[in-house]
Amino acid sequence: MALIEETKRLVAQFDYSDEDVNKSVKEFLRQMNEGLEKEGSSISQIPTYVTGVPNGTEKGLYLAVDLGGTNFRVCSIHLNGDTTFNLTFNKVAIPKELMVAKKAEDLFAFLAKQIEAFLKEHHEDHFAAHIRRRQTVSTPEGYRDEHIFRLGFTFSFPVQQIGINKGTLIRWTKGFDIPDAIGQDVCALLQTEIDKLHLPVKVAALVNDTVGTLMARSYTSPGKTATLLGAIFGTGTNGAYVDKVTKILKPVEGEYDKSTGDMVINTEWGSFDNQLNVLPNTTYDIELDKKSVNPGIQMFEKRVSGMFLGEIVRLVIVDLIKNPNVAFFKDDNSSTNDLKSTTTISPSSSVFTQWGLDSAIMSVAAADSTPEIYSLRQALEKQLDIYSASLEDAKAFKDIAYAVGRRAARLAAVALGAVALQSGKLTETPDDIIDIGVDGSLVEHYPFFRDMIYEALAVIDGIGPEGAKRIRIGIAKDGSGVGAALIALVAAEME
Ligand code: ADP
The missing domain is CATH 3.40.367.20 (Hexokinase; domain 1)
Structure with missing residues (x-):
C-alpha cells in the first residue's frame, strides 16, 4: 500500500x-x-480613476479595443440600458514584426487601421455620416463631439496610470519589444494614429482587465x-x-x-x-x-x-x-x-x-x-x-x-x-x-x-x-x- x-x-x-x-x-x-x-x-x-460602477441602466454605443498578447480585438458594444448588451467584434493577429517594430508609431498605426476597417465593416452609416459631416464642418471641434465614438482601451501590459485615459508604459512583456514606446502615454499614441485617419473616435479610457470585469459584472448583475x-x-x-x-x-x-x-x-x-x-x-x-x-x-x-x-x-x-x-x-x-x-x-x-x-x-x-x-x-x-x-x-x-x-x-x-x-x-x-x-x-x-x-x-x-x-x-x-x-x-x- x-x-x-x-x-x-x-x-x-x-x-x-x-x-x-x-x-x-x-x-x-x-x-x-x-x-x-x-x-x-x-x-x-x-x-x-474610475469612481463608480454601473447599475445596468446605462445606454449607448461604445467602442472597445483589447491589446493583450497575440491578438488585437476591436468591438462595438450597444448597451441597451436593461442590463443587456449587443457586442460585435473583429479579431486580428498582431504581425510578429510589429511586436518588435522600430517605432511605436508602426504598431499603433496598425491598430488604428484595424479600428477604421471595423467601423467601415460594421458601422458604415455612422462612418459615412461622419465623413460627410467632416467635409461640411470647418473646425475639428465641430465634428469631434457629436457622433463620436468613445473608446475603452484595454491594454494588458504594465502601465503607470495617471488619469482615466492616460497611462505611461513601464515595460513590454509577452514578446513585445518597441523601446521608444516606453515612458509614453499609450492612449495618446493610439489617439494620434486615429486622428491621422480622421476617425470619429476618442480614446476615452485606459482599462485594466480586472476593472473591466468589475464593470461588466455590475452592469449585468x-x-x-x-x-x-x-x-x-x-x-x-x-x-x-x-x-x-x-x-x-x-x-x-x-x-x-x-x-x-x-x-x-x-x-x-x-x-x-x-x-x-x-x-x-x-x-x-x-x-x-x-x-x-x-x-x-x-x-x-x-x-x-x-x-x-x-x-x-x-x-x-x-x-x-x-x-x-x-x-x-x-x-x-x-x-x-x-x-x-x-x-x-x-x-x-x-x-x-x-x-x-x-x-x-x-x-x-x-x-x-x-x-x-x-x-x-x-x-x-x-x-x-x-x-x-x-x-x-x-x-x-x-x-x-x-x-x-x-x-x-x-x-x-x-x-x-x-x-x-x-x-x-x-x-x-x-x-x-x-x-x-x-x-x-x-x-x-x-x-x-x-x-x-x-x-x-x-x-x-x-x-x-x-x-x-x-x-x-x-x-x-x-x-x-x-x-x-x-x-x-x-x-x-x-x-
Ligand atoms: P487568460 O487568463 O489568459 O485570459 P483563461 O482565463 O482562459 O485565459 O486562463 C487560461 C489558464 O487557465 C491557463 O493557465 C490554463 O492552463 C488554465 N485552464 C484552462 N482551462 C482550464 C480548466 N478547464 N481547468 C483549469 N484550468 C484551466
Whole structure:
C-alpha cells in the first residue's frame, strides 16, 4: 500500500486549515491597507480613476479595443440600458514584426487601421455620416463631439496610470519589444494614429482587465446590485474593488470625479505576501518559484492561478515517479510491491518538462467521478503520453490534483473574504447582497472551485456561514468588451 500512504502524505502537505485561512485574511487586510497608505507595498492598490460602477441602466454605443498578447480585438458594444448588451467584434493577429517594430508609431498605426476597417465593416452609416459631416464642418471641434465614438482601451501590459485615459508604459512583456514606446502615454499614441485617419473616435479610457470585469459584472448583475469586486482566476489572478476615497492615504495624482466618494482600486493581489508571512510553502512551491522567470515575485499568484497549478501538480507527480519505493506510473509487474502497476509512461512525456502539465487536466480529474476514472485515464494518455494508467495510479493523480486545486480555492477565498470585510458591507448593510464578478478558465471550468471558495468563506471570522450566504459570486464575461465600454461611458460623463 506504499502508493496510497505516500499519496496521503503528499496530499496532506497541501492542507490549508481554517486557522491558516483566518491568519491569511488578517494579513491580506493588513497588506491591502498598507498598499492604500504607501507605494512599494506587497499589494500595490492602484487607484484607477474610475469612481463608480454601473447599475445596468446605462445606454449607448461604445467602442472597445483589447491589446493583450497575440491578438488585437476591436468591438462595438450597444448597451441597451436593461442590463443587456449587443457586442460585435473583429479579431486580428498582431504581425510578429510589429511586436518588435522600430517605432511605436508602426504598431499603433496598425491598430488604428484595424479600428477604421471595423467601423467601415460594421458601422458604415455612422462612418459615412461622419465623413460627410467632416467635409461640411470647418473646425475639428465641430465634428469631434457629436457622433463620436468613445473608446475603452484595454491594454494588458504594465502601465503607470495617471488619469482615466492616460497611462505611461513601464515595460513590454509577452514578446513585445518597441523601446521608444516606453515612458509614453499609450492612449495618446493610439489617439494620434486615429486622428491621422480622421476617425470619429476618442480614446476615452485606459482599462485594466480586472476593472473591466468589475464593470461588466455590475452592469449585468442580477437585481441591479452594485458589484463590489471583479476578480480574475485565469492564467494569472488579480482583483479590482470599490473602496472609499477616504481610505486612500497615499497621494492620488490626476483628475477624478470626487462626487461619489468612491474609487475603484486595482489591487494587483497576485503579489500578496511576497515575503511569505502566511502563504503556504511546500518544497514544490519553492522549486516552482526558483525555476520561474521572476523568483520571489507574484507569490500568491504562483499558488492560485491556472498558469501555475498544473506545474505544482507536475512537480509532485515527477517526485512520485522518481520515488524508488513507490510503484507509480511504472510498468512494474514483476516487482515485489503489493501494488502492481500496468502504467507505461513515454520517456518523452511532457510531464518531464517544465510547464508540461496544463491545469486543464485538473478539471478533467475533478469532474471524473466514475469508478474507473475513465476520462482522466484517457486525458493522461492523450495529453501526457501516460498509457493504460492503472486505477490506483489514476486515483493518486486525482487526489494530488484535488489537493492542489483545493488549496488554491481556499487561498482565493482569502482574497475574496478580505475584500468583503474591507468593504464593511457585512455589518453596515446587513441585508444587502455582496456581489462579486469572476472571470477566467479556472473559476469557470474547474468543478467545485466556487463550492470550495464558499466552504472557506464560511469559516472566516467576521463572515461565517450567514455572511457567506450573502456573498454572491457570479461569472462576469467580457470585461475587455462590455467592461471597457462602461469605463469609456464613465469617462465620457466626466468630460
Ligand atoms: P487568460 O487568463 O489568459 O485570459 P483563461 O482565463 O482562459 O485565459 O486562463 C487560461 C489558464 O487557465 C491557463 O493557465 C490554463 O492552463 C488554465 N485552464 C484552462 N482551462 C482550464 C480548466 N478547464 N481547468 C483549469 N484550468 C484551466
